Amino acid sequence: MIVVGVVGRSGSGKTTLVERLVPALAETRRVGTVKSIHHEVELDESGTDTYRHRIAGAAHVVGVTPTLTASFRPVGKADGEDVALERALDEFGDDVDVVLVEGFTDAPLPKIVVGDAGARAGDAGDAGPGEVLARVADSSAADVDALVERILALDGGTH
Numbered sequence: 545m546i547v548v549g550v551v552g553r554s555g556s557g558k559t560t561l562v563e564r565l566v567p568a569l570a571e572t573r574r575v576g577t578v579k580s581i582h583h584e585v586e587l588d589e590s591g592t593d594t595y596r597h598r599i600a601g602a603a604h605v606v607g608v609t610p611t612l613t614a615s616f617r618p619v620g621k622a623d624g625e626d627v628a629l630e631r632a633l634d635e636f637g638d639d640v641d642v643v644l645v646e647g648f649t650d651a652p653l654p655k656i657v658v659g660d661a662g663a664r665a666g667d668a669g670d671a672g673p674g675e676v677l678a679r680v681a682d683s684s685a686a687d688v689d690a691l692v693e694r695i696l697a698l699d700g701g702t703h
Contacts, residue, residue, distance in 0.1 A: 545633070545636065545640065545641060545642070545643060546641065546642045546643070546695060546696070546698045547633060547642075547643045547645060547653055547654075548642070548643070548644055548645065548653060548654050548655065548656065548677065548695050548698070549644075549645045549646075549647075549648060549649070549651060549653040549654070549655040549656070549674065550562055550565075550644055550645065550646045550647075550655070550656050550658060551646075551647065551648075551649045551655050551656070551657055551658070551671055551672065552657055552658035552659040553659055555659075556658045556659025556683070557658050557659060557680075557682065557683030557684065558646050558647070558658050558659075558683070559646065560683040560684055561656065561658055561680060561683035561686060562577060562644050562646050564683070564684075564686065564688050565644060565688060565691060565692065565695075566644065568688045568689065568691075568692045569642050569644075569692055569695065569696075572696075573640075573641040573642045573696070574639065574640045574641045574642070575640060575641070575642050575643070575644065576636045576639065576640035576642070576643045576644075577643065577644045577645070577646065578629065578632045578633065578643060578644075578645045578646065578648070579646045579647060580625070580629075580645075580646065580647025580648045581647075588605075588607075588614075588616050592607075593607075594607040594614070594616060598616050598618065603617065603618070604616070604617045605617075615635070619631065625648055625650060625651070626650070626651065629645065629648050629651050633645075642695060642696075649671065649672040650672045650673065651672070651673070651674065652672075652673040652674045653674045654674055654675045654676075654677050654698060655671050655672070655674050655675070655676055655677060656676075656677050656678050656679075656680060656691060657671045657676055657678070657679045657680070658679075658680050658683050659680070659681065659683075677691075677694045677695070678690075678691055678694060
């Protein structure tokens with residue numbers, strides 16, 4: 545599995561770049577994404593049966609609808625971001641070929657840095673550990689084909 549981080553400051557265009565990369569990668573690969581969320585949000589609606597199962601103390605709740613499956617576990621980032629990311633990547637199993645990880649700057653992953661036009665690819669700067677594959681000043685104008693080539697050129701030994 546190839547795992548690549550997409551990092552940058554808040555509002556830099558990380559999500560926009562992920563939205564552009566996913567369909568381009570999905571032309572030839574199965575793609576998954578992981579998003580680091582820095583504030584508390586309730587992903588399971590209060591009062592639903594899955595919420596009630598989780599609040600009752602279930603260690604893992606899976607909800608299955610006609611078109612989606614959702615998994616809820618009360619673990620989050622309590623054990624640290626590195627453990628949380630590893631756990632999230634393990635969720636994919638063999639279901640995907642490429643995972644784009646938005647956020648998790650401190651993870652030692654190859655990364656695409658969004659919004660910092662002043663630095664060059666290969667220069668870690670504020671990107672945290674891991675190789676900088678590219679720096680993208682404007683995610684809506686980025687050369688997605690070139691980024692996909694860089695991602696697919698990785699040997700998959702990142703996880």
